[in-house]
Amino acid sequence: MLKINNVKKNFGGLKAVNNASMHVKKGSITGLIGPNGAGKTTLFNVIAGNLQSDSGEVVLNDEKISGLKSYELFYKGVLRTFQIAHEFTSLTVLENLMMVPGNQFGENLLYSWFKNSVVKKQEEKIRAKAIEVINFLNLTHLTQEVAGNLSGGQKKLLELGRTMMVDAKLVLLDEVGAGVNRTLLNEISDAIIRLNKEKDYTFFVIEHDMDLIEKICDPVIVMAEGSVLFQGSFDEVKSNEDVIEAYLGRGMKPKEALNS
Numbered sequence: 001m002l003k004i005n006n007v008k009k010n011f012g013g014l015k016a017v018n019n020a021s022m023h024v025k026k027g028s029i030t031g032l033i034g035p036n037g038a039g040k041t042t043l044f045n046v047i048a049g050n051l052q053s054d055s056g057e058v059v060l061n062d063e064k065i066s067g068l069k070s071y072e073l074f075y076k077g078v079l080r081t082f083q084i085a086h087e088f089t090s091l092t093v094l095e096n097l098m099m100v101p102g103n104q105f106g107e108n109l110l111y112s113w114f115k116n117s118v119v120k121k122q123e124e125k126i127r128a129k130a131i132e133v134i135n136f137l138n139l140t141h142l143t144q145e146v147a148g149n150l151s152g153g154q155k156k157l158l159e160l161g162r163t164m165m166v167d168a169k170l171v172l173l174d175e176v177g178a179g180v181n182r183t184l185l186n187e188i189s190d191a192i193i194r195l196n197k198e199k200d201y202t203f204f205v206i207e208h209d210m211d212l213i214e215k216i217c218d219p220v221i222v223m224a225e226g227s228v229l230f231q232g233s234f235d236e237v238k239s240n241e242d243v244i245e246a247y248l249g250r251g252m253k254p255k256e257a258l259n260s
């Protein structure tokens with residue numbers, strides 16, 4: 001579904017992404033791991049249209065998408081979440097979700113003045129969709145809570161919810177597990193698995209939490225120093241010498257590295 005061919009991205013003299021090539025199969029939940037600074041987030045930024053690569057290409061279903069802006073990718077069903085959640089803190093959970101779909105008639109001043117039935121109908125449709133998403137994610141009790149009051153994990157669930165307001169096909173998740181407690185982490189991983197199975201989402205997941213990777217990801221791609229070091233099942237990754245070495249090289253014990 002997604003092919004990354006020889007992508008390079010430098011920051012000054014630093015080769016953040018250095019000739020990275022990999023692909024994500026349709027219907028998979030593919031993991032992307034690697035030591036801090038390996039280039040994972042930079043690669044996501046390139047895929048999602050938040051950064052322009054220096055060379056190489058990104059292909060979605062045989063269509064070249066490199067250089068497209070994030071809103072153009074949005075309409076192709078490619079969405080991402082951020083390492084730091086991007087919610088509107090003073091809006092409620094419901095309002096945050098209702099903000100997502102673009103091209104709302106209500107945003108057009110002329111339509112707003114007339115307040116005609118088209119606008120109201122569309123608003124009702126979006127509200128119903130948002131409530132469906134809230135229920136799917138077991139956030140019903142928080143529907144009218146302002147997003148700023150949510151816990152870190154609840155914010156991550158809300159981010160996931162934003163991808164459900166449109167017909168997402170490929171969702172890029174950057175560290176959904178960071179700073180999230182075990183209970184919510186399980187809810188997040190269950191939601192990911194359900195979206196994958198019930199709604200046909202393909203996921204590409206950056207994550208440091210190896211329990212989450214083990215539970216939901218196959219295959220797992222390992223990046224180090226801007227390139228792909230290894231790809232395989234979680235068990236293969238765990239026992240691969242090069243992978244252990246890459247984490248060790250960053251001053252981590254293998255157990256810490258692959259179980260932190």
Ligand SMILES: Nc1ncnc2c1ncn2[C@@H]1O[C@H](COP(=O)(O)OP(=O)(O)O)[C@@H](O)[C@H]1O
Nearest residue numbers: 011014016034035036037038039040041042043
């Ligand atoms: N906007 C930027 N400007 C300069 N250097 C950056 C920028 N973003 C990332 N880097 C550097 O690029 C390298 C890869 O970073 P990143 O993609 O965030 O890695 P990861 O997500 O795997 O931890 C790191 O050395 C980081 O410091």
Ligand SMILES: [Mg+2]
Nearest residue numbers: 040041042083
């Ligand atoms: Mg990162």
